[in-house]
Amino acid sequence: MNAPLVGSSEAPRVNATRFRQAHEADWLQLEHIVGRMEKRSIRSLSDDELLALPALYRTTLSSLSVARDTSLDRGLVTYLEQLCTRAYFQIYGVQTPAGRQITRFFAHSWPNAVRSLWRETLFCVVLTFGAALLAYLLIRSDPSWYYSIIPEGLAGGRDPASTPDALRETLYAKQKDWLGVFAAFLFTHNSQIAIFSFALGFAFAVPTVLLILYNGLMLGAFFSVFAAKGLGPNVAAWLAIHGTTEIFAICISGAAGIRIGMAIAFPGRESRMDAAVHAGRTAATAMAGTVIMLAVAGLLEGVGRQTILNDGFRLLIGVAVLIGWLAYFYAWPLRSAGRGN
Amino acid sequence: MATRANKPPRSLKRSFITPEGVDLQLELGSAGSRAGAFMIDFIIMTVILVVVTIGAFYLGSTVGFDKSGNAVLQFLAVLWLIGFFILRNGWFSLFEIGSRGATPGKRLMGLRVVARDGARLTGAAVIARNAMREIEIFLPLSFLGAQAAEGTADTFLVLFALLWSGIFLFFPLFNRDRLRVGDLVAGTWVVHSARGGLSADLVGAAYQPRRTFPAAALNLYGVYELQTLEEVLRNENPDAIVTVAHTIRAKADLPDDGDDYGFLSDYYAALCAHLEAGLMVGRRRDSKFAD
Numbered sequence: 260m261n262a263p264l265v266g267s268s269e270a271p272r273v274n275a276t277r278f279r280q281a282h283e284a285d286w287l288q289l290e291h292i293v294g295r296m297e298k299r300s301i302r303s304l305s306d307d308e309l310l311a312l313p314a315l316y317r318t319t320l321s322s323l324s325v326a327r328d329t330s331l332d333r334g335l336v337t338y339l340e341q342l343c344t345r346a347y348f349q350i351y352g353v354q355t356p357a358g359r360q361i362t363r364f365f366a367h368s369w370p371n372a373v374r375s376l377w378r379e380t381l382f383c384v385v386l387t388f389g390a391a392l393l394a395y396l397l398i399r400s401d402p403s404w405y406y407s408i409i410p411e412g413l414a415g416g417r418d419p420a421s422t423p424d425a426l427r428e429t430l431y432a433k434q435k436d437w438l439g440v441f442a443a444f445l446f447t448h449n450s451q452i453a454i455f456s457f458a459l460g461f462a463f464a465v466p467t468v469l470l471i472l473y474n475g476l477m478l479g480a481f482f483s484v485f486a487a488k489g490l491g492p493n494v495a496a497w498l499a500i501h502g503t504t505e506i507f508a509i510c511i512s513g514a515a516g517i518r519i520g521m522a523i524a525f526p527g528r529e530s531r532m533d534a535a536v537h538a539g540r541t542a543a544t545a546m547a548g549t550v551i552m553l554a555v556a557g558l559l560e561g562v563g564r565q566t567i568l569n570d571g572f573r574l575l576i577g578v579a580v581l582i583g584w585l586a587y588f589y590a591w592p593l594r595s596a597g598r599g600n
Numbered sequence: 601m602a603t604r605a606n607k608p609p610r611s612l613k614r615s616f617i618t619p620e621g622v623d624l625q626l627e628l629g630s631a632g633s634r635a636g637a638f639m640i641d642f643i644i645m646t647v648i649l650v651v652v653t654i655g656a657f658y659l660g661s662t663v664g665f666d667k668s669g670n671a672v673l674q675f676l677a678v679l680w681l682i683g684f685f686i687l688r689n690g691w692f693s694l695f696e697i698g699s700r701g702a703t704p705g706k707r708l709m710g711l712r713v714v715a716r717d718g719a720r721l722t723g724a725a726v727i728a729r730n731a732m733r734e735i736e737i738f739l740p741l742s743f744l745g746a747q748a749a750e751g752t753a754d755t756f757l758v759l760f761a762l763l764w765s766g767i768f769l770f771f772p773l774f775n776r777d778r779l780r781v782g783d784l785v786a787g788t789w790v791v792h793s794a795r796g797g798l799s800a801d802l803v804g805a806a807y808q809p810r811r812t813f814p815a816a817a818l819n820l821y822g823v824y825e826l827q828t829l830e831e832v833l834r835n836e837n838p839d840a841i842v843t844v845a846h847t848i849r850a851k852a853d854l855p856d857d858g859d860d861y862g863f864l865s866d867y868y869a870a871l872c873a874h875l876e877a878g879l880m881v882g883r884r885r886d887s888k889f890a891d
Contacts, residue, residue: 272807273876296699297700331872331876332801335798337796338797344624352720439675447684451689454731458732461781461785532784535784539787540724543728
């Protein structure tokens with residue numbers, strides 16, 4: 260082991276020199292290749308470089324082990340540590356290509372994540388409609404409840420004091436302008452709420468549950484105002500066209516938050532950290548999907564509802580879209596479940 | 601190891617074993633550099649938002665109030681709304697999902713995001729860690745905003761809310777791995793991704809020592825002192841070289857020949873060879889205090 264590696268008459272005095280002479284070319288080549296991968300991508304490498312990469316990586320890694328044990332040159336050890344770390348993340352931490360990630364998201368990850376959240380989703384749906392029913396019954400017995408549930412800005416003149424004609428006008432007012440802007444606003448606003456309810460799940464899911472509860476209360480309050488004036492079926496159709504998608508999406512994002520909160524509060528057999536990570540990744544996938552759902556809901560609400568005024572059509576579209584989502588989330592994965600995971 | 605379990609390591613070095621069985625010794629990003637990276641990103645985002653908004657207003661002001669002008673305005677409004685949404689929610693995720701695993705701010709501070717288990721960083725993990733910013737940054741900010749808007753009526757309540765949300769904001773300071781809430785949920789952490797070049801060989805193959813040292817002079821120091829000397833030689837700070845050379849000469853009782861740098865180089869080479877010879881027979885002297 261102490262034999263000089265070079266044929267010069269004078270053997271190098273310290274191991275670092277000996278070591279550098281023997282392997283420096285390999286390290287520099289690896290540094291060059293890794294630098295290229297970091298700057299561009301693995302596709303910028305030639306076939307030869309690609310073939311050389313694993314061998315160079317292992318050589319450098321063993322250089323690091325040996326250097327740590329035999330060489331006291333800290334500059335050398337630090338260099339090798341940094342180079343190995345960079346190479347490691349380029350080799351093992353490399354990203355799946357974006358195209359394949361997106362395909363996998365739609366084909367497996369998203370429906371599987373939503374399906375695995377079915378308990379939490381069901382809970383959120385029950386909570387939403389329970390709260391809606393509660394608000395409906397409360398306001399029917401005492402309309403003043405309405406004002407404590409719905410903030411003034413959101414009511415937009417739709418309160419128990421409105422005349423039936425005024426209310427009917429809000430349901431069927433045909434809007435031609437700014438539909439796209441309205442849709443975009445609804446999408447970004449609702450998506451922000453979905454992301455927020457996901458994040459709030461970290462606080463043991465309590466704020467998420469409150470958010471879902473309040474969402475249900477508002478739903479029931481709105482419904483009660485219209486129902487009291489004999490416009491119940493009309494408002495149901497008005498809500499259904501986008502509401503089936505929107506409420507479903509909000510319920511899924513709430514479910515995602517609850518999953519995180521429950522995993523942290525009750526990790527079960529796993530360690531708390533592992534449980535949080537497991538729940539976090541599943542929930543994040545489902546939450547990312549709700550952003551897509553809310554984009555659809557925004558289009559249905561901002562454009563579809565403003566142009567389609569027939570109750571039957573509104574209801575039909577709402578139900579058809581809901582069936583589509585249900586089939587996608589709960590029936591589709593059954594076929595690919597074998598390959599999915 | 602028992603002593604280590606009682607006293608968590610102060611340093612930010614974490615052992616990280618590759619499948620080949622080598623410990624890479626990752627260095628975690630400090631809270632300060634993390635905050636710095638976030639501020640840089642935040643400033644860039646704000647600048648982009650302001651510039652785009654001004655640009656949109658300028659474009660909007662040039663069109664007339666006829667039908668086509670209205671369409672342009674609508675198009676601009678949709679673009680702005682969607683753009684703002686993507687900027688706010690996508691800036692971090694889209695950059696971190698790339699092969700560098702870092703936003704521009706992180707890159708400037710020499711940081712990158714990696715999965716704690718060393719596996720590849722998935723899209724789900726990146727989305728999870730960044731969606732959590734909603735409660736880390738947005739929640740405290742919105743409570744602050746509420747405080748400003750409401751006046752003093754609910755000061756106590758807002759203060760409580762601020763404290764509560766502050767837990768999420770300052771979460772990284774309460775754990776030794778500097779994990780944000782987002783990192784905890786996503787299974788990621790942020791590490792230093794320094795990329796220094798190979799430093800020069802201080803001794804070199806063609807090295808010809810001009811001085812010899814008695815064994816007593818070489819027995820003065822251990823590995824720690826050797827590596828400190830290495831740092832001094834690499835930094836080439838004249839003051840430090842003079843001081844260190846004088847200290848060593850005084851301690852080893854050697855004559856001053858006027859060439860401080862040459863003396864230190866020779867001493868470094870001799871000490872390094874001496875300590876490495878010890879390593880070969882399994883005797884590692886970590887510092888001057890060890891036997």
